[in-house]
Amino acid sequence: MSDHKIPYKIYLEENEIPRYWYNVRADMKNKPAPLLNPATLKPMTAEELGAVFCDELVSQELDDATRLIPIPEEIRQFYAMYRPSPLMRAYRLEKALGTPAKIYYKFEGNNTSGSHKLNSAIAQAYYAKKQGLKGVTTETGAGQWGTALAMACSYFGLDCKVFMVKVSYEQKPFRREVMRTYGADVTPSPSTTTEVGRKILADHPGTSGSLGCAISEAVEVATHTPGYRYVLGSVLNQVLLHQSVIGLETKAACDKYDIHPDIIIGCAGGGSNLGGLIAPFMGEKLRGEANYRFIAVEPASCPSFTRGRFAYDYCDTGMVCPLAKMYTLGSGFIPAPNHAGGLRYHGMTTTLSQLYHDGLMEATSVVQTDVFKAAEQFARIEGILPAPESSHAIRVAIDEALRCKERGEDKTIVFGLTGTGYFDMTAYEKFHDGKMTDYIPTDEDLAIGFAGIPSINL
Numbered sequence: 001m002s003d004h005k006i007p008y009k010i011y012l013e014e015n016e017i018p019r020y021w022y023n024v025r026a027d028m029k030n031k032p033a034p035l036l037n038p039a040t041l042k043p044m045t046a047e048e049l050g051a052v053f054c055d056e057l058v059s060q061e062l063d064d065a066t067r068l069i070p071i072p073e074e075i076r077q078f079y080a081m082y083r084p085s086p087l088m089r090a091y092r093l094e095k096a097l098g099t100p101a102k103i104y105y106k107f108e109g110n111n112t113s114g115s116h117k118l119n120s121a122i123a124q125a126y127y128a129k130k131q132g133l134k135g136v137t138t139e140t141g142a143g144q145w146g147t148a149l150a151m152a153c154s155y156f157g158l159d160c161k162v163f164m165v166k167v168s169y170e171q172k173p174f175r176r177e178v179m180r181t182y183g184a185d186v187t188p189s190p191s192t193t194t195e196v197g198r199k200i201l202a203d204h205p206g207t208s209g210s211l212g213c214a215i216s217e218a219v220e221v222a223t224h225t226p227g228y229r230y231v232l233g234s235v236l237n238q239v240l241l242h243q244s245v246i247g248l249e250t251k252a253a254c255d256k257y258d259i260h261p262d263i264i265i266g267c268a269g270g271g272s273n274l275g276g277l278i279a280p281f282m283g284e285k286l287r288g289e290a291n292y293r294f295i296a297v298e299p300a301s302c303p304s305f306t307r308g309r310f311a312y313d314y315c316d317t318g319m320v321c322p323l324a325k326m327y328t329l330g331s332g333f334i335p336a337p338n339h340a341g342g343l344r345y346h347g348m349t350t351t352l353s354q355l356y357h358d359g360l361m362e363a364t365s366v367v368q369t370d371v372f373k374a375a376e377q378f379a380r381i382e383g384i385l386p387a388p389e390s391s392h393a394i395r396v397a398i399d400e401a402l403r404c405k406e407r408g409e410d411k412t413i414v415f416g417l418t419g420t421g422y423f424d425m426t427a428y429e430k431f432h433d434g435k436m437t438d439y440i441p442t443d444e445d446l447a448i449g450f451a452g453i454p455s456i457n458l
């Protein structure tokens with residue numbers, strides 16, 4: 001198909017919503033390292049994980065072998081409310097940049113929660129309901145995950161308790177109200193309602209919180225309340241699995257229109273949207289069927305891939321969760337309060353960590369004023385007001401497109417536009433007022449976090 005026939009907006013049909021999630025671990029030669037029990041340093045068993053997570057999600061978490069996992073019909077029906085999401089051809093942006101590169105983005109912001117997180121929230125709520133649970137607990141950073149989970153829980157009639165990182169709770173009162181509209185109970189973290197919260201507050205008075213702290217609190221409540229389990233919006237293998245719906249739709253749209261991506265870019269907080277977007281393409285690369293460049297983009301203020309260590313570490317500040325082998329800045333690392341709340345996590349999913357370690361993926365970091373420059377440019381040219389997290393991917397997509405211009409290369413670039421930024425206007429305001437700063441941690445700053453990484457040799 002000739003290029004000009006490709007529409008601005010590529011929609012698949014409703015019946016083209018994937019019927020299976022794709023589990024990239026099945027095609028990895030070097031599997032991600034197992035989660036370890038912090039007490040015994042032995043791999044977590046299904047039984048141990050079952051105390052914290054829903055049973056079906058535990059089996060997905062531990063399954064490194066099954067390539068395709070059926071998406072239950074109830075979940076596909078929910079997906080049909082906002083999926084398939086469009087794959088957009090950024091003709092206007094290409095023209096504005098004067099680049100011969102072709103730029104596409106998969107837009108996940110077209111649902112009320114405003115991000116891709118709903119793709120996994122609905123799956124996790126479904127399995128909790130199926131297990132007969134009363135409710136779930138979780139943490140949220142910027143609030144997108146909490147919002148998505150609140151929507152998913154209200155759909156299935158589940159109770160939802162959200163610990164929201166304090167800095168976001170204060171900066172984003174509207175997100176909190178969206179969650180409450182969907183019936184969720186929202187607590188700023190660290191809080192005095194949990195043992196671990198009280199301890200963190202005693203050790204770090206006045207802390208603005210972090211995802212790691214909020215996770216510890218949510219896990220404590222889940223494990224101390226009968227009929228509750230903990231659910232997580234990123235980092236875990238199960239979340240990457242659910243997010244593969246993004247990549248599968250992207251791949252289907254590319255196949256339908258004969259589009260051949262050269263570079264696939266995504267922002268990386270815990271790694272779930274990127275892991276989902278690249279999954280089927282990575283599968284092809286792992287099987288030797290095709291080659292792609294994959295680029296993870298992270299904030300320079302929280303550089304897990306680009307400056308972190310590949311080691312077993314705690315997933316949470318309170319050290320109550322299993323140990324994961326990942327790129328990490330140390331569970332005690334509390335990043336500067338930058339404006340991409342969804343990217344402020346000290347670690348990275350084990351699957352992407354292993355792929356990055358094996359040289360199958362690249363990573364880069366960007367400073368937030370450059371990110372907001374790209375965000376504003378994108379909003380003005382493409383019309384969509386992007387989330388700060390998503391704008392990390394926009395930044396690098398633009399930079400790659402400009403490199404193509406310098407070199408006269410007509411590469412095809414696909415990036416993940418994970419969400420909208422309507423609730424991030426405080427950050428945009430700082431940017432417009434020239435009050436945004438670029439904080440890059442020094443090696444000494446990072447050394448403090450690294451010192452807290454346990455020394456475990458397998």
Ligand SMILES: *Cc1c(COP(=O)(O)O)cnc(C)c1O
Nearest residue numbers: 234269270271272273342389419
């Ligand atoms: C949470 C979030 C991210 C980062 O999370 P990942 O698990 O790395 O995908 C990116 N963009 C948006 C809009 C988010 O809400």
